[in-house]
Amino acid sequence: MTVTLESVITCPNCGHQATEIMPTDACTYFYECTSCHTLLKPLAGDCCVFCSYGSAKCPPIQEQKSCCA
Structure with a gap:
């Protein structure tokens, strides 16, 4: 399986x-939007801002593993 890093x-x-x-x-x-500077946080049930x-x-x-365990 190929994992996408971008x-x-x-x-x-x-x-x-x-x-x-x-x-x-x-x-x-946490991720700060470079345009409006809103601080993004994961939604309920997600492990990170990318998800x-x-x-x-x-x-x-993507690898069907536990994230950040």
């Missing part, structure tokens, strides 16, 4: 999109 985060507040490289060894709990607002889920979830 994800496009879309800010729910202003719609700004930014391409980011996801870490493989840590969760990203909530990204075009690709985080690497552990």
Whole structure:
């Protein structure tokens, strides 16, 4: 299985999109939008901002593993 490490985060507040490289060894709990400076946090049930607002889920979830255990 090929894991995608790039994800496009879309800010729910202003719609700004930014391409980011996801870490493989840590969760990203907070992300500040570079346009409106809204602090994004994971939605209920998601482990990180990439799973909530990204075009690709985080690497552990893509590999069907527990994220950030």
